[in-house]
Amino acid sequence: MLFYLLRRLFQSAIVLAVVAFGSFMMFRFMGDPVAQLVSEETTLADRALIRQSLGLDDPLIVQFGHFAARVVQGEFGLSYQMGQPVMRLIAERLPATLELSFVAFSLALLIGIPLGVFAGLKPNSIITRVIMILSLAGISMPTFFVGLLLMVYFGVELAILPTFGRGETVDLGFWTTGFLTKSGWLSIILPAVTLGLFQLTFIMRLVRAEMLEVMRADFIRFARARGLPARRIHFRHALKNTLVPVMTIAGLQFGSIIAFGIITESVFQWPGIGLLFLQAISAVDIPVVSTYLLLVAVIFVVVNLIVDMLYYMVDPRLRVGAK
Amino acid sequence: MPRWTLALSLASATFLSAFGPAAANELRFASQGDLVSLDPYAVEEVFTSGFLGNVYEGLVRRAPDLTIEPALAERWENVSPTQWRFHLRKGVTFHDGSPFTADDVIFSAERVRSGASDFKNRLPAGIEVVKVDDFTVDFVTKEPNPILNFTWANWYIMSKSWAEANKVAPPTKGGDTENFATLHENGTGPYKVDKREPGIRTTLEAFPQWWGNADKKGNVDKVTYTPVPNPATRVAGLLSAQLDVVFPIPVQDIKRLEAAPNVGVIAGPEVRTMYLSMNQWKDMLPGSGLEGVNPLKDRRVREAIYRAIDINAIRDRIMRGQATPSALMVAPGVNGFTDTIKRYEYDPAKAKALLAEAGYPDGFSMTYQCSNDMYVNDEATCLAISSMLAKVGVTAKPNIQPRAKYLESVTAPSMDFGLAILGTTPASLDSHIALNSLHMCPRTAADRPLWNKDDLSKIVAGKSNFGGYCNPEIDKLADAILKETDTAKRNELITQAWTITTNDVAYIPLHQTWAAWGIAKSAKVERRADNVFDWRHVTLGK
Numbered sequence A: 001m002l003f004y005l006l007r008r009l010f011q012s013a014i015v016l017a018v019v020a021f022g023s024f025m026m027f028r029f030m031g032d033p034v035a036q037l038v039s040e041e042t043t044l045a046d047r048a049l050i051r052q053s054l055g056l057d058d059p060l061i062v063q064f065g066h067f068a069a070r071v072v073q074g075e076f077g078l079s080y081q082m083g084q085p086v087m088r089l090i091a092e093r094l095p096a097t098l099e100l101s102f103v104a105f106s107l108a109l110l111i112g113i114p115l116g117v118f119a120g121l122k123p124n125s126i127i128t129r130v131i132m133i134l135s136l137a138g139i140s141m142p143t144f145f146v147g148l149l150l151m152v153y154f155g156v157e158l159a160i161l162p163t164f165g166r167g168e169t170v171d172l173g174f175w176t177t178g179f180l181t182k183s184g185w186l187s188i189i190l191p192a193v194t195l196g197l198f199q200l201t202f203i204m205r206l207v208r209a210e211m212l213e214v215m216r217a218d219f220i221r222f223a224r225a226r227g228l229p230a231r232r233i234h235f236r237h238a239l240k241n242t243l244v245p246v247m248t249i250a251g252l253q254f255g256s257i258i259a260f261g262i263i264t265e266s267v268f269q270w271p272g273i274g275l276l277f278l279q280a281i282s283a284v285d286i287p288v289v290s291t292y293l294l295l296v297a298v299i300f301v302v303v304n305l306i307v308d309m310l311y312y313m314v315d316p317r318l319r320v321g322a323k
Numbered sequence B: 001m002p003r004w005t006l007a008l009s010l011a012s013a014t015f016l017s018a019f020g021p022a023a024a025n026e027l028r029f030a031s032q033g034d035l036v037s038l039d040p041y042a043v044e045e046v047f048t049s050g051f052l053g054n055v056y057e058g059l060v061r062r063a064p065d066l067t068i069e070p071a072l073a074e075r076w077e078n079v080s081p082t083q084w085r086f087h088l089r090k091g092v093t094f095h096d097g098s099p100f101t102a103d104d105v106i107f108s109a110e111r112v113r114s115g116a117s118d119f120k121n122r123l124p125a126g127i128e129v130v131k132v133d134d135f136t137v138d139f140v141t142k143e144p145n146p147i148l149n150f151t152w153a154n155w156y157i158m159s160k161s162w163a164e165a166n167k168v169a170p171p172t173k174g175g176d177t178e179n180f181a182t183l184h185e186n187g188t189g190p191y192k193v194d195k196r197e198p199g200i201r202t203t204l205e206a207f208p209q210w211w212g213n214a215d216k217k218g219n220v221d222k223v224t225y226t227p228v229p230n231p232a233t234r235v236a237g238l239l240s241a242q243l244d245v246v247f248p249i250p251v252q253d254i255k256r257l258e259a260a261p262n263v264g265v266i267a268g269p270e271v272r273t274m275y276l277s278m279n280q281w282k283d284m285l286p287g288s289g290l291e292g293v294n295p296l297k298d299r300r301v302r303e304a305i306y307r308a309i310d311i312n313a314i315r316d317r318i319m320r321g322q323a324t325p326s327a328l329m330v331a332p333g334v335n336g337f338t339d340t341i342k343r344y345e346y347d348p349a350k351a352k353a354l355l356a357e358a359g360y361p362d363g364f365s366m367t368y369q370c371s372n373d374m375y376v377n378d379e380a381t382c383l384a385i386s387s388m389l390a391k392v393g394v395t396a397k398p399n400i401q402p403r404a405k406y407l408e409s410v411t412a413p414s415m416d417f418g419l420a421i422l423g424t425t426p427a428s429l430d431s432h433i434a435l436n437s438l439h440m441c442p443r444t445a446a447d448r449p450l451w452n453k454d455d456l457s458k459i460v461a462g463k464s465n466f467g468g469y470c471n472p473e474i475d476k477l478a479d480a481i482l483k484e485t486d487t488a489k490r491n492e493l494i495t496q497a498w499t500i501t502t503n504d505v506a507y508i509p510l511h512q513t514w515a516a517w518g519i520a521k522s523a524k525v526e527r528r529a530d531n532v533f534d535w536r537h538v539t540l541g542k
Helices: A002-029 A033-037 A044-053 A060-072 A086-121 A126-140 A143-157 A182-215 A218-225 A230-259 A262-267 A273-282 A286-314 A316-322 B003-019 B046-052 B102-111 B148-154 B160-165 B231-239 B251-259 B299-308 B311-318 B348-357 B378-391 B403-410 B431-439 B453-458 B472-483 B487-504
Strands: B026-031 B060-062 B068-070 B073-080 B083-088 B128-133 B136-140 B191-197 B201-206 B222-227 B263-269 B273-278 B323-325 B365-371 B395-401 B419-424 B508-520
Touching (some): A002 A286, A033 A044, A033 B403, A044 B453, A086 A230, A086 A273, A086 A286, A143 A262, A143 B231, A230 A286, A262 A273, B068 B073, B068 B148, B083 B102, B102 B136, B102 B160, B231 B508, B251 B508, B311 B378, B311 B508, B378 B395, B378 B419, B431 B472, B472 B487
Parallel strands (some): B026 B222, B365 B395
Antiparallel strands (some): B191 B201, B273 B508
16 A cells, blocks of 8 residues: 555656646747736847846756756745745635635535436436436536626626625635635635536436446345345445446546636636636746646646545455555 | 515525625726736836826826826926926825935935836936935936926835835846835825735725825725626626726627616727837748748838728727727827828728739738737737738738737747737827837947847837838937927927828828726716726715
């Protein structure tokens, strides 16, 4: 187990290095950072000075060397555009993204799994058909469109839910949370539903398909034959056996909710890291963009690692194999 | 009424208090980007320096009609053509309570010219700033400069003692050490920053010791600014009364907002002039495939392109009436603007004849660089112009890119375009800057080639003249305009210069686009043509 973990960590380090290098090579296609920092009236001599002071005159490989050397020391530099440490900018926004992802993902799991189980057990009921048709809408409508629809109806027509921002937040020192205020909870509803809708329908359809599969398996028939109660069969035996594929997918989905909630964050002006990333791209703010990409890579690596650990807990066969 | 509707409306009644009218006289507004820094010399960008104009103040300021008013200087006079004397206002305090004196002006004059300051051109090279006494400062220039203080409305004065106590370094870009002034301010202005959360929200409150409180026109006590880049989200925030002022409003949303009961729209031309730059200096026209020929060097070809563009159709169809066609490279409101110069009439037949005369009866092709996120409907305008040119046989292939990539293609050193769409606002609101940076020959001496690679970093005059228009007569006129102190004579020289550049078809001026602001019915706002939002002139009535 320990050996396995070490091997995974080593692999993760390689993944991170590749991501860092790959993203760095892409920066020269993003445009000229200096043009974003000056005005129409800045002289060409001043532009050249800025270019030099940012180290943009060096060959790309040298720039990458500097960058990598500093990253290893935990130094990510200042944002070109905002003149503040990148780590602080990201740390200030991470709570917003994590809270939004957490609520969206909880919605997806808490609603998606029960609905999926139901649809799998009663594939022919009218309710299942209605759910399946609705889920088709959830899976096929683009996020920004769902967001705008919700915003127009609940924000503008009914005027009962805020349409942008996080509302009042409480600063706990290391974390700003919107979970402790009424306006914080009201503000998170629309973005969380928007962000979670796709995952919800996705998880539901997955659970349904797996349930249909598992319910046909022999051990379920034996369980029935033994006279076990239906609830125990469905949730203890059937559901648990559907969980391995569901966990893999859900884990990856959680990673992508955190990393790519960009569209939802931009529609609802949710002040998370996605919004920061979007602004940084249009301003060619290389320190912010590269740190963000590294962070996303770290998130995916960590989530995958956790999912792998969870397999061990859920699937006894893996534990046997490892020994 | 079905039960669920009832439940919903009950719920809405309960929740409405979640965001109704805010605290007394709180101005809640949103625009597309956040201010870059609280450091007033970090970046010259309309929104940032306009926002900071509520927190910091210059020696002079601009009134809603853009005329120059006294601010931290009560009055000024010319002791001689090269010596300006500014009498500072007494009894002014910074937000930290320290008094404002001549030392702060001297300090600000040094800092604004140091490091990576974006406002170095506020003080011309070789100027001497001399303290006469605690409330008098002299500015001694090398040559007469009648518009010395025209750009000073956003050269903000910083406190010397505060800067020294907090080790405020010269302005920086990137690097490793953070500047104290990036997140902290200490101005003399009517509002002080209460809490700054970059990219999220900035709150400010009225400064009770502000020197101008006695005759402040508006009644705003508290300001909350939220950057909201997504236009649909901004509009929704205004319609649902979560915001009082929102700008810019997309052209296609104006009708909808005007129809809404609780909001209004104010729209008017900006001082920015949109224009087409034509590459007339490269020996080979980019994207033409022609060897050693550049059709745009021929004045007739430039006029043909000008005449092929139906500017009224662009105004009516693409801008939905929200644009004012322009014959000049400067807008009304800029000193030196004249309406005696007219646009070349739209005349595709004449355009074809001119092209044939110049030796291109079948037209030619070229690269046409377009942005899609810099100006109002820039992409649509670009495509329309491209198809208008196609009708006279000129193939201008649009290459549409976002700002960062676009600027890289259009500006020095690459300048890889035949045609490019750009906008310009002279910072001094005077014609001289437009002549100087867009129309003077981009070279270091009369015997050097244009845009010579080795001279790039030394080019000052004509630094934004990427099309490479060059007429030595204009060079002479521009220098004469800079030094002429007699206003009437000076304006005549400016008219002369604009007449020559129009005859040369140096550029194709398009229009001033309009800026539209969405305002809650409960608020009264004076919109300035330079898009600066001055909160002193906002009245909220709840």
